[in-house]
Amino acid sequence: MRLARMIQAVDVHAAGEPGRVIVGGVLDVAGATMLEKAQHLEAHGDALRRLMLREPRGYPALCANVILPPTNPEAQAGYVIMEHAEYPGMSGSNTICVATALLETGMVAMREPVTELVLEAPAGLIRVRAACEGGKVTGVTFRNVPAFATHLGAVVEVPSLGTVTVDVAYGGMFHVIADAEALGFRITPDEGRDIARVTEMVKAAAAEQLPVVHPEQPAFAGITIGQVSGPAHDPRNSWRNATTVSTRAFDWADPSTWTGVLDRSPCGTGTSAKMAVLHARGQLAIGEAFRHESIVDTVFTGRLVAEARVGDLAAVVPEITGTGWVYAFTSYVVDETDPFPEGFTVGDIW
Numbered sequence: 001m002r003l004a005r006m007i008q009a010v011d012v013h014a015a016g017e018p019g020r021v022i023v024g025g026v027l028d029v030a031g032a033t034m035l036e037k038a039q040h041l042e043a044h045g046d047a048l049r050r051l052m053l054r055e056p057r058g059y060p061a062l063c064a065n066v067i068l069p070p071t072n073p074e075a076q077a078g079y080v081i082m083e084h085a086e087y088p089g090m091s092g093s094n095t096i097c098v099a100t101a102l103l104e105t106g107m108v109a110m111r112e113p114v115t116e117l118v119l120e121a122p123a124g125l126i127r128v129r130a131a132c133e134g135g136k137v138t139g140v141t142f143r144n145v146p147a148f149a150t151h152l153g154a155v156v157e158v159p160s161l162g163t164v165t166v167d168v169a170y171g172g173m174f175h176v177i178a179d180a181e182a183l184g185f186r187i188t189p190d191e192g193r194d195i196a197r198v199t200e201m202v203k204a205a206a207a208e209q210l211p212v213v214h215p216e217q218p219a220f221a222g223i224t225i226g227q228v229s230g231p232a233h234d235p236r237n238s239w240r241n242a243t244t245v246s247t248r249a250f251d252w253a254d255p256s257t258w259t260g261v262l263d264r265s266p267c268g269t270g271t272s273a274k275m276a277v278l279h280a281r282g283q284l285a286i287g288e289a290f291r292h293e294s295i296v297d298t299v300f301t302g303r304l305v306a307e308a309r310v311g312d313l314a315a316v317v318p319e320i321t322g323t324g325w326v327y328a329f330t331s332y333v334v335d336e337t338d339p340f341p342e343g344f345t346v347g348d349i350w
Contacts, residue, residue, distance in 0.1 A: 001335050002335070002336045002337075003333050003334065003335060003336065004334045004335070004336045004338075004341065005025065005051075005333065005334040005341075006024075006025055006331055006332070006333045006334075007022055007024065007025035007026070007048075007051075007052070007331070007332045007333075008022070008023050008024030008025055008329075008330070008331050008332075009021060009022050009023060009024075009052075009064075009328075009329075009330050009331075009332060010023055010101040010104075010105060010326055010328070010329055011326070011327050011328035011329075011330060012096075012097035012100050012101050012324045012325065012326050012327065013097070013264070013324065013325055013327060014092075014093040014094075014096035014097050014100075014140075014265050014322050014323070014324040014325075015093065015096075015264070015265035015266060015294060015298035015299070015300060015322050015323065016264035016265050016294060016296045016298050017061070017063070017093040017263050017264040017265035017267075018061060018062050018063065018097075018264070019062075019063045019064070019065060019091075019093055019094040019096075019097030019098070019324075020052060020058075020062060020063065020064040020065065020097075021064075021065050021067060021079075021097055021098055021101040021102075022048075022052065022064060022065065022066045022067060023067050023101065023105065023107065026048065026066050026067075026068070028068055028069055029041055029045065029066070029068055029080070030044075031071070032071060033071050033072075033122075034068070034070070034071060034072075034078045034079075034080065034120045034121060034122045035089065035122040035123070035217075035219060037068060037071075037078070037080055037122075038080045038081075038087045038089075038122040039087075039219070041066070041080055041082070041087065042087045047341075047342050048066070048082075049064065049082040049087075050342040050343050051332075051334065051341065051342050051343055052064045052082070052332065052343075053082065053083075053084055053343070054342070054343025054344055054345055055340075055343055055344055055345065055346070056340065056343065056344075057332050057343060058343060059349075060084065060247050060261040060349055060350055061245075061261045061262075061264060063081065063082065063083050063091065063093070063094050063245075064081075064082045065079045065080065065081055065082070065094050065097065065098050066079060066080045066082065067079055067098070067101075067102070067107070068080060070119075070120040071120065072118075072120050072125060074118050074125060075118045075119055075120035075125060076102075076108050076117045076118060076119070077098075077102055077107070077108060077117075077119055077120070078119070078120040078121075079094075079095075079098045079119060079120070079121060080122060081094050081121070081122070083245055083246075084245070084246065084247040084248065084261075085224075085245075085246035085247060085248060085249065085260075086224055086246070087122070088122075088123075088172070088173050088224070088225075088269070089121065089122045089123030089124075089145075089172055089173065089217075089219075089220050090121050090122070090123035090124075090126070090144065090145060090171075090172025090173065090268075090269055091172065091173075091268060091269060092142070092144070092172070092265075092267065092268005092269055092270075092271065092272070092300070092320050092322070093263070093265040093267065093268055093322070095119065095121065095126055095128070095140070095142050095268065096140045096142070096268070096322045096323070096324045097324050098119060099117065099119065099128050099130055099137065099140045099142070099324070100130075100137045100140060100324035100325075100326065101324075101326065102117075103115055103117075103130055103132065103137050104135070104136065104137055104326055110130075110132050110135065110137075111132070112132045112133060112134075113131060113132060113133060114129055114130065114131055114132065115129075115130045115132055116128065116129050116130075117130070119142075121145075121172075123145045123172050123217075123220070124145045126142050126143065126144065126145070127142065127143040128140060128141070128142045128143075129141045129142075137323075137324065138323065139321055139322070139323050140321065140322060140323065140324060141319055141320070141321040142268075142319065142320055143305065143317065143318075143319050144171065144172055144268070144269075144272050144317070144318045144319070144320060145172055146308045146310050146315040146316065146317055147169060147170055147171040147172070147272040147273060147275065147276035147315060147316055147317075147318050148169065148170055148276055148280075148310050148313045148314065148315035148316070149167060149168070149169040149273075149276050149277045149280040150168045150169065150170065150174075150210075150212050150313070151166070151167060151168040151210055151212075152167050152277065152280060152281065153165055153167065154166055154167070154168065154206075154210055156202065156205045156206045156209045156210065157205060157209070158201050158202055158205040159201070159205070159252065160201070161183075161198065161201060161202070164178055164182075164183070164202055164205070165178075165179065165182070166178050166202065166206055166210075167277045168206065168210055168212060168223060169273035169274070169276045169277050169280075170212070170214060170220070170273060170276070170310075171268075171269040171270060171271070171272030171273030171274075171275075171276060171318065172268070172269035172272060173220075173224055173225050173269045173273075174212050174214075174220070174221075174222060174223045174224060174225070175223070175225050175226065175227055175243070175269065175270055175273040175274075176202060176203050176206040176207075176210070176223045176225075176226045176227075177226070177227050177228075177229050177270075177273065177274060177277060178199070178202050178226070178227070178228050178229070179228070179229065179230065180195075180228040180229055180230030180240075180241075180242070181230050181231075183198055183228060185198075185228055185230065185242075186230065186233075187228065187230050187233075187240050187241065187242050187295055188295070189295055189296065192242075192262050192295065193259070195228055195242050195244065195262065195295075196244045196259050196260050196261060196262055197258050197259045198228075199226040199227065199228055199242070199243075199244035199260070200226065200244055200246065200250060200257075200258050200259055200260050201258055202226055203223060203224075203225065203226035203244070203246075203250075204250045204252065204258075206223050206226070207222055207223040207224070210223065214310070215310050215311025215312065215313060216310055216311055224246070225243060225244070225245060225246070225269070225270070226243070226244055227241045227242060227243040227244070227267065227270045227273075227274075228241065228242050229241045229274060232291070232293050233293060233297070234293060234297070236291065237291040237292070237293045237299060238289075238290050238291045238292060239274060239290075239292055239293070240292075240293040240294075240295075241266060241267065241270060241271075241274065241292060241293070241294070241295075242262050242263070242294070242295045243262065243263040243267035243270040244260040244261070244262055244263070245260050245261055245262075245263055246260045247259070247260050247261055247345075247350055248345075248350065256347060262295055263294070264294060264295070264296055264298075265294050265298060265300065265322065266292040266293060266294040266298060266299060266300040266322075267292075267294070267300075268300060268320045268322070270292075271290070271292045271300050271302045271318070271320055272302070272318040272320065274292065275290055275302055275304055275316065275318055276315070276316050276318070278290075279304055279316050280314070284304065285304075286304050286305070286306065286307065286316070287303060287304070287305070288303060288304070289301065289302075289303055290302040290303060290304075298322075299322075300320050300321065300322045301320070301321045301322075302318055302319065302320045302321070303318070303319055304316045304317065304318055304319075305317050305318070305319050
């Protein structure tokens with residue numbers, strides 16, 4: 001066997017959401033900032049994303065992160081987040097996976113009982129406090145980039161669904177948030193296929209009818225992710241949500257594209273966006289605990305630590321806490337004769 005490529009990765013899940021962390025096989029990427037590096041990968045190195053996320057090495061629910069040298073001297077490491085349909089500026093579950101992998105492999109020195117580190121995401125610097133015991137990261141708390149609501153109670157017209165009332169907020173990605181009960185969902189695993197399909201339809205309509213651009217970073221534009229939000233099932237928790245991540249480009253003319261895959265975690269950027277909406281409505285105070293359930297009953301704990309401004313918009317600074325678990329150390333290879341050096345997708349599950 002002659003190898004065309006070898007990539008080392010640590011596979012981690014955060015509250016159920018898998019985030020593959022690429023720690024070897026990619027030396028660096030061109031760019032003066034982590035955002036520029038993400039843009040360079042998307043424009044010139046997207047074969048890596050396809051290789052790692054598509055079959056036979058990947059699957060629809062998987063995300064991946066490339067560990068790179070930071071461009072900001074405050075950071076110990078940089079990372080570029082890769083999903084099936086985009087390179088997001090920030091992802092909470094992936095941040096938890098990255099911090100867990102860096103500390104548990106010794107790439108960043110672990111100090112018990114708490115390790116503080118700074119990571120550089122494309123969206124900016126992410127400050128992390130990791131609780132550590134016996135060589136294990138038992139919890140990751142990260143301070144997200146400022147979150148803000150852009151639309152509260154907006155109305156969108158969704159073909160085949162009708163009028164849907166939504167909120168739109170930025171929590172590292174622009175989320176459209178719809179009421180689960182109004183759409184007939186309790187947010188249970190058996191509803192997963194229908195939730196993903198309906199959420200992708202609402203997201204596509206909202207992206208067309210409610211254009212948004214980050215006031216300070218125009219590269220982050222447009223609603224790219226959606227969630228349905230409803231009452232918590234566990235009375236200890238605040239809200240429940242299911243966030244749908246796109247697996248391919250949406251086309252109203254092609255119903256086979258009206259689907260994505262559910263985030264198995266409570267979604268860190270989605271939790272930040274939901275907290276920003278609640279604060280804008282006067283329903284969540286600075287410092288108040290917020291427990292967010294996922295569709296598989298895992299929980300991220302959030303709180304707003306400060307108010308802020310992003311351009312002319314009122315914003316809040318969220319902190320999110322969750323836990324990651326390493327479940328594999330793997331060397332992924334590409335044989336020179338492999339007919340699928342960039343993977344493939346098949347319509348039965350994609």
